[in-house]
Structures are given as C-alpha cells and as structure tokens.
Amino acid sequence: MTRWENYMNAAEKVITGYDGSLPLHHYLKTFFKAHPHMGSRDRKWVQQLVYQYYRLGCWQKERPVQERILLGAFLSSQGPDELLAFFNQEWNQQAAATLEQKLALTGIAWDAKAAFPFLDHLSAGIDGEAFTRSHLQQPHLFIRARPGKKAAILRLLDAAGVPAQQIAEHTLALPNGTKTDSIIADKSWYEVQDLxxxxxxxxxxxxxxxxxxxxxxxxxxxxxxxxxxxxxxxxxxxxxxxxxxxxxxxxxxxxxxxxxxxxxxxxxxxxxxxxxxxxxxxxxxxxxxxxxxxxxxxxxxxxxxxxxxxxxxxxxxxxxxxxxxxxxxxxxxxxxxxxxxxxxxxxxxxxxxxxxxxxxxxxxxxxxxxxxxxxxxxxxxxxxxxxxxxx
Known part of the structure; x- marks a missing residue:
C-alpha cells in the first residue's frame, strides 16, 4: 500500500471517529499520540486531508468518506500535488484552476445552503454564496506589530525568507504555518491577531x-x-x-x-x-x-x-x-x-x-x-x- 493510500485511510479513521465534542485540533493531537509511528510529514498530510474534508461543510455528505476527502482536497487545492496526482491525474492537472472550473470538471453544482445550513440567519450585507465558498480556504495568519516594532519585524522575516504582506499600518499577513516565535524571539514585539x-x-x-x-x-x-x-x-x-x-x-x-x-x-x-x-x-x-x-x-x-x-x-x-x-x-x-x-x-x-x-x-x-x-x-x-x- 502506498503512503498516499495510508494517508487517506488515516484521514478516514479520524473523520469516522470524531464526534465534535472536542475541537478538531485537540482530537488530532490525541489521534497522533495513539499512532506514534507517524512522522511529522505524515501528520501534516493527514491533518490537511481531514480539514479539507470539513471545508465542504455539509455539502455532499452522502458521498463515501474517501471520495469526499478527495473532493475537498481538489476544491481546496492551490496547485498540483503528489496525492492528487496519485488518485486523479486529471484533477491534479487542474488544481490551480478557478473554483468554477473545478466544479465544472467534477460535474457537481455548488449548493451554498447545503454547505452552510444556517444561511437564513446571516447578518445583513453578507454575501451567502461568497461566504460559504470562502470556507474552502484557510484564512491567513495575521500579526499586529506593536508600536515601533514593524521595521525590525520585517527585517527578521526577510532574513528568514518569509514573505510578509503589509495589509495596514501595523498589520502583516504571513503564510499559514509560519513559526513566528522562532523568527521573532521577543514576544513583546507583536501579537498574533486576525485582521x-x-x-x-x-x-x-x-x-x-x-x-x-x-x-x-x-x-x-x-x-x-x-x-x-x-x-x-x-x-x-x-x-x-x-x-x-x-x-x-x-x-x-x-x-x-x-x-x-x-x-x-x-x-x-x-x-x-x-x-x-x-x-x-x-x-x-x-x-x-x-x-x-x-x-x-x-x-x-x-x-x-x-x-x-x-x-x-x-x-x-x-x-x-x-x-x-x-x-x-x-x-x-x-x-x-x-x-x-x-x-x-x-x-x-x-x-x-x-x-x-x-x-x-x-x-x-x-x-x-x-x-x-x-x-x-x-x-x-x-x-x-x-x-x-x-x-
């Protein structure tokens, strides 16, 4: 069995064992602790697949778990990867396409109400269609530079090869997974805080x-x-x-x-x-x-x-x-x-x-x-x- 099949099986095991009583990241820690043979790369792949499954919300829940995992992986992907290539070469070739193009390739119509059953409760001005589709992508990591520290923070990020996008006067957007505490040693310089x-x-x-x-x-x-x-x-x-x-x-x-x-x-x-x-x-x-x-x-x-x-x-x-x-x-x-x-x-x-x-x-x-x-x-x-x- 290939490692891609092992990842898919492990992700399915997480999903079928999870009941929502704990935050998913806590449950994943418990799961990985019970499977110590999985290395950091393995854990990263399995975690990604599990989250991509849940990014579909309640849409297409009738599908078999592994089919839905792969669908989530495709619609959430930003570009080709080895796992998509293993399971569906055609999807992998279109991994960087727009969501509309991907949906057309799958032949499945997006259903915002099915994805997010609470649409009728949305506050005024929220675009339900755009809001539900946004869940397919993980939000950015944002930090707020504290007074007088932004220039020094940007120098440290640049030295570490971490691209930083300045969003506002004190706000920087960083790639998800950036280990800020290992790059910016002084925690008084910044706060991790959503935009x-x-x-x-x-x-x-x-x-x-x-x-x-x-x-x-x-x-x-x-x-x-x-x-x-x-x-x-x-x-x-x-x-x-x-x-x-x-x-x-x-x-x-x-x-x-x-x-x-x-x-x-x-x-x-x-x-x-x-x-x-x-x-x-x-x-x-x-x-x-x-x-x-x-x-x-x-x-x-x-x-x-x-x-x-x-x-x-x-x-x-x-x-x-x-x-x-x-x-x-x-x-x-x-x-x-x-x-x-x-x-x-x-x-x-x-x-x-x-x-x-x-x-x-x-x-x-x-x-x-x-x-x-x-x-x-x-x-x-x-x-x-x-x-x-x-x-």
Missing amino acids: SSQETGLRFQPKAGEHWWDCCAASGGKSILLFDKEPNIHLFASDVRASILENLKKRFAEAGLKNYSSKVLDLTSHALRAQMPRTRFAGIILDAPCSGSGTWGRTPENICYFKEAQIAEYAMLQKNIAANVTPFLQPGGTLVYITCSVFREENEEAVEFLRGHCGLEIAESGVISGYERGADTMFVAVGRKIKTIEA
Whole structure:
C-alpha cells in the first residue's frame, strides 16, 4: 500500500471517529499520540486531508468518506500535488484552476445552503454564496506589530525568507504555518491577531487616565490593543474562566503590560455589583461569547456539529450580559460590542437590545467582512450612554 493510500485511510479513521465534542485540533493531537509511528510529514498530510474534508461543510455528505476527502482536497487545492496526482491525474492537472472550473470538471453544482445550513440567519450585507465558498480556504495568519516594532519585524522575516504582506499600518499577513516565535524571539514585539479583530480596535478611543473594563477579556488580545492606543489608562479585565485569566496574565507579562487588575467574574450573576472594584467606567469592551461562526474558516468542523438552536441560546446570553454590564458605564461613556459571529440574532438584534433596553445611543454598527480578504468575519457596534441606569 502506498503512503498516499495510508494517508487517506488515516484521514478516514479520524473523520469516522470524531464526534465534535472536542475541537478538531485537540482530537488530532490525541489521534497522533495513539499512532506514534507517524512522522511529522505524515501528520501534516493527514491533518490537511481531514480539514479539507470539513471545508465542504455539509455539502455532499452522502458521498463515501474517501471520495469526499478527495473532493475537498481538489476544491481546496492551490496547485498540483503528489496525492492528487496519485488518485486523479486529471484533477491534479487542474488544481490551480478557478473554483468554477473545478466544479465544472467534477460535474457537481455548488449548493451554498447545503454547505452552510444556517444561511437564513446571516447578518445583513453578507454575501451567502461568497461566504460559504470562502470556507474552502484557510484564512491567513495575521500579526499586529506593536508600536515601533514593524521595521525590525520585517527585517527578521526577510532574513528568514518569509514573505510578509503589509495589509495596514501595523498589520502583516504571513503564510499559514509560519513559526513566528522562532523568527521573532521577543514576544513583546507583536501579537498574533486576525485582521478583522485588529480592525475592531479602530473603535477604541481611550484617553489618558480613564478607567476601562474588558469584561469578557479571554486571553487579552483586545486589551493589549487598547493599551497600545493609550498606555496611560486603568484597565480592569475579567472573564468567567480562571484558567483563561491565567493565560491573560502570562500574555500581558510577555507584552510588558503592568497597569491592570483582573478578576474572575460571572457576568450573568445578580451579585455582580458587590464583586466589582468600581461602579463606573469610561469605556467597556464587550467581546461577547458567541457562536464563533465568523471564524469557522479556521475551524470548519463546527459547520457540521453546530446546532441551529444554539444561535438563540447565545443571543439570550449576550443580552443577559449586556443588561448586567452597561449599568457600569458612566454617562457619556462608550461600550464597544463585538462578536465573531455572522448571525443577525447575535449582531443586529443585539444592537436593538442595547438601544432599547440598555440606555445606549448607537453611534456605529456593522459587519467587518473578512471572507473575501482571507480573514475572519466579525461584527462591531459602538454605543454611548445617554442616561444613568443604576447598577
């Protein structure tokens, strides 16, 4: 049996054994640990085939697994490779063709609704056809150069032979798989952060001396972006997960950030006020827990395992959190509401809730489209407190 057949069999074994209860990359680590005979090249090929299978979403699910793996490999390919050549020479010769040409060669019509069953929930302005097709390609690796470090970073990347495309003033796009930590030794020089995520920071307008609260801080990427815009703020960071805040502290230490406090908080708790260090903030970043549907180009397995009912569950959670945190916004203060979702229930409907129930005047809201730029798709709204609501 050839190594290409072995790769295909291993990929099928992963797919048939996977149930979606773990992120796919965690499951793959477990699988490879149980198969120690597979070398790094073998693991890379198998992982690629598995992800290419899931990039088809729910489209053509009735096909045998190995047929669908090969179809995903062909439609996702950027050029010829040995595996395609082994299984289908004609497809391999057209591996660099456009998606339309590839579909014509297969004789199969693309069905956006079948690929992404949640199209009816998309936020306004998202092109469903283009969005679903974008999942066939892995989004780029983006880094944000921290103030004053871009030129030095570009020199290191150039010396390492890594092509870097400058997207914005501080944003660089790198080839996926680039080992940034082995090229740029000083982690305080940059942050790995998606392009659309970086663009949410354009809505941050902190002033020196102000108190800001990153209330769903996770590992702190938005907080670091906030600090880079204005180092002389007082930051309070919270998250419901203690382990995540430990990651934040480590990331802040690497970034050289010290002027902050942090605390584990349940933002749905009725006792939230008693646990807060202060009752008024000039700015609140609410990077809300969400479906993550705008990031599924990076985790395409979610398309197959996400349940439609979860959209309403996330929307309810977001409104609950918004209702609890907005009373801590001082009159005239700013709330920046962010999701990495493409669903209107988590986006536009959340904005209506902020306007109608939280005493906010909405200055801006809309989708940050990433699906045609090799990036995640996100949503951001900026609200300002127009009346005092007691916490």
